[in-house]
Amino acid sequence: MGSLTTPPKLLVVDFNNEELRPGTTTWESTCKEIRHAFENHGCFIALYDKISPQLQKSIFQDNSQQLFELPLDKKILNISEKPYHGYVGQISFLPNHEAFGIDYATTSQGIQTFSNLMWPQGNDSFCERSLMFSKIVAELDNKVVRMLFESYGIVKNCESYLESTTYLLRYLKYNTPKTKETSMVFPPHTDKTFTTILYQNHISGLEVQTRDLQWITLEFPPSSFVVMAGEALRGWSNDRVLTPIHKVIMDINGSETRYTMGLFTFLKDDKIIEVAEELIDEEHPLKFKPFVHLDLIKFFDTQRGRRSQNLVEDFCGV
Ligand SMILES: O=C(O)CCC(=O)C(=O)O
Numbered sequence: 651m652g653s654l655t656t657p658p659k660l661l662v663v664d665f666n667n668e669e670l671r672p673g674t675t676t677w678e679s680t681c682k683e684i685r686h687a688f689e690n691h692g693c694f695i696a697l698y699d700k701i702s703p704q705l706q707k708s709i710f711q712d713n714s715q716q717l718f719e720l721p722l723d724k725k726i727l728n729i730s731e732k733p734y735h736g737y738v739g740q741i742s743f744l745p746n747h748e749a750f751g752i753d754y755a756t757t758s759q760g761i762q763t764f765s766n767l768m769w770p771q772g773n774d775s776f777c778e779r780s781l782m783f784s785k786i787v788a789e790l791d792n793k794v795v796r797m798l799f800e801s802y803g804i805v806k807n808c809e810s811y812l813e814s815t816t817y818l819l820r821y822l823k824y825n826t827p828k829t830k831e832t833s834m835v836f837p838p839h840t841d842k843t844f845t846t847i848l849y850q851n852h853i854s855g856l857e858v859q860t861r862d863l864q865w866i867t868l869e870f871p872p873s874s875f876v877v878m879a880g881e882a883l884r885g886w887s888n889d890r891v892l893t894p895i896h897k898v899i900m901d902i903n904g905s906e907t908r909y910t911m912g913l914f915t916f917l918k919d920d921k922i923i924e925v926a927e928e929l930i931d932e933e934h935p936l937k938f939k940p941f942v943h944l945d946l947i948k949f950f951d952t953q954r955g956r957r958s959q960n961l962v963e964d965f966c967g968v
Pocket residue numbers: 822836841848850856896898910912
């Protein structure tokens with residue numbers, strides 16, 4: 651059904667702007683804009699041209715294609731002790747979707763461990779490009795997190811969050827759906843991350859739900875990323891940040907495969923995620939008890955967690 655009001659436009663932040671340095675007025679005003687975007691929509695678009703055209707091409711054309719062409723007995727070796735960190739595919743109600751997860755993707759060891767499973771004979775170019783991509787996107791992530799903390803006046807413990815962050819690089823693929831019933835290639839969900847950064851090839855499809863339940867179709871300008879809040883960030887923010895519901899829809903008349911790269915951040919087990927006192931006031935009384943990120947994901951992996959409409963509250967609400 652159509653909506654009577656036009657869907658809002660998402661914030662676009664130009665991270666290529668030289669003026670976007672701590673101490674400048676541009677920095678200060680952009681910090682505020684980012685905070686409002688996280689609070690109002692839970693996401694925004696980042697223009698960031700650090701991925702060269704060659705890297706972009708080889709990530710989508712070489713790396714993604716090589717990975718998804720592997721035989722199933724190799725793909726299923728991509729497992730993890732952590733829920734939702736490994737291979738996803740062959741799911742009857744998601745016939746057009748497949749994904750891999752590479753944990754500790756900003757370290758050569760993390761990438762190598764994954765590559766050794768998929769290509770025991772070695773695949774140096776896959777490793778180099780994946781590592782380069784993850785490091786570039788992690789830099790963007792760190793900047794965004796710093797800006798969000800700063801806009802709330804929380805500067806002192808930001809570094810401890812960044813030091814405790816691990817990065818899961820996911821390669822995602824969506825085939826063209828065959829019928830109208832399967833045009834939703836990924837169902838509505840929220841991310842269980844701290845933050846998620848998405849990068850796609852030229853095939854769009856991501857839609858994000860607003861607070862007033864309208865769907866926005868995301869346009870990715872050239873060299874852009876979508877930065878999105880996960881459930882753990884919502885917990886950290888004392889429920890100020892929105893964790894947006896999003897889904898992927900593809901045109902049944904389309905002919906091209908959609909590839910996405912996602913950098914998903916998580917906090918290590920020794921890091922307690924705790925609402926900072928700066929985020930508690932009369933209007934925002936404390937909503938969540940301190941928690942460990944992996945425990946939140948494990949909770950989601952239970953029947954009660956998967957049914958929850960309000961994950962952080964059901965997991966650690968006060
Ligand atoms: O492919 C996309 O654009 C979205 C992927 C996504 O939402 C996810 O993997 O959590």
